[in-house]
Amino acid sequence: MFTTKSLKSLGAAAGLVASLFAATAAAGEVEDRIAERLTEAVPGLTVSSVRESEAKGLYEVQSNNGETIYTTEDGQYLLTGDLLKITDTGIANVTEQARAGQRLAAMEDYGSEGLITYPASGEEKAVINVFTDIDCPYCRKLHNEMPQLNDYGITVNYYAFPRSGPGTPSFKKYISVWCADDQQAAMDAAKSGKTVESASCENPVLEQYRLGGRVGVTGTPAIVLEDGNMVRGYVPAENLAKGLGLL
Known part of the structure; x- marks a missing residue:
């Protein structure tokens, strides 16, 4: 038998799942939009992946030729070059770390x-x-x-x-x-x-x-x-x- 408490718990869990699904769908839409906009703006560019970078507000775009581009969420502003991060032990090259993983997979x-x-x-x-x-x-x-x-x-x-x-x-x-x-x-x-x-x-x-x-x-x-x-x-x-x- 379901109690009022258990029904509330199930409702909360369902709400959480729905929220996570919506967030994932929204993120996917952002990534698709970025890929589409870049492909249209840069002739010959083939986007292999788009993902949110660890730098808030920036997305990391990988092309099939190994080039990394950073873009804002709307795909309007672009940054090229390596993304660096200040850590307790010095400066870390975030972009090269990502490249290493992709390079190893290839x-x-x-x-x-x-x-x-x-x-x-x-x-x-x-x-x-x-x-x-x-x-x-x-x-x-x-x-x-x-x-x-x-x-x-x-x-x-x-x-x-x-x-x-x-x-x-x-x-x-x-x-x-x-x-x-x-x-x-x-x-x-x-x-x-x-x-x-x-x-x-x-x-x-x-x-x-x-x-x-x-x-x-x-x-x-x-x-x-x-x-x-x-x-x-x-x-x-x-x-x-x-x-x-x-x-």
């Missing part, structure tokens, strides 16, 4: 097929994913330290990112390396400036190049760590190992 979604891998010597202590261009001088400098990286227990996965883009000599060179019978030997030769025999086959070079664009690669080498954070540019092997807590 990398995991891609999987490990089609990578050129240099495994750690002995026990594997860390894995780094490197978007690389065979002709990039600093990529070659990092590659020269591959034995040292592997000795530190670091496995290196190479992803293709020929900066000059599809159809260029660098792009074709990476395809030749990937299609070689011995990918590591071909990569070592190409990174040292030697000529690699031209080869063609079904390959993931274009797909990896596009993945790089989605996760925010703008130059090489770009090192994606296991937590999704990105180290942009060359870092000496010893410094990289220290940063990973291996030394």
Whole structure:
């Protein structure tokens, strides 16, 4: 039997559920409106997600090319650049923290097929994913330290990112390396400036190049760590190992 008290409790619970549903629906309408307005205002922009940011009054918009935009609730005012937050321990980059999570999800979604891998010597202590261009001088400098990286227990996965883009000599060179019978030997030769025999086959070079664009690669080498954070540019092997807590 329902008492007056229990009926009131049920009514309050139903009211709470209705309020939460209404708030969720309203939030969804705001996000849809922002996405629609931005898409109309910026030709070629593809919005992948819109969500309320931790900064009150701002919404975080992610595009398919990895760019982050902040907007007011009405979608009229836009902010570009990184959102910083003052914390007890210093300045935190809120935008980069969000990028790291999205980057990690994209990398995991891609999987490990089609990578050129240099495994750690002995026990594997860390894995780094490197978007690389065979002709990039600093990529070659990092590659020269591959034995040292592997000795530190670091496995290196190479992803293709020929900066000059599809159809260029660098792009074709990476395809030749990937299609070689011995990918590591071909990569070592190409990174040292030697000529690699031209080869063609079904390959993931274009797909990896596009993945790089989605996760925010703008130059090489770009090192994606296991937590999704990105180290942009060359870092000496010893410094990289220290940063990973291996030394």
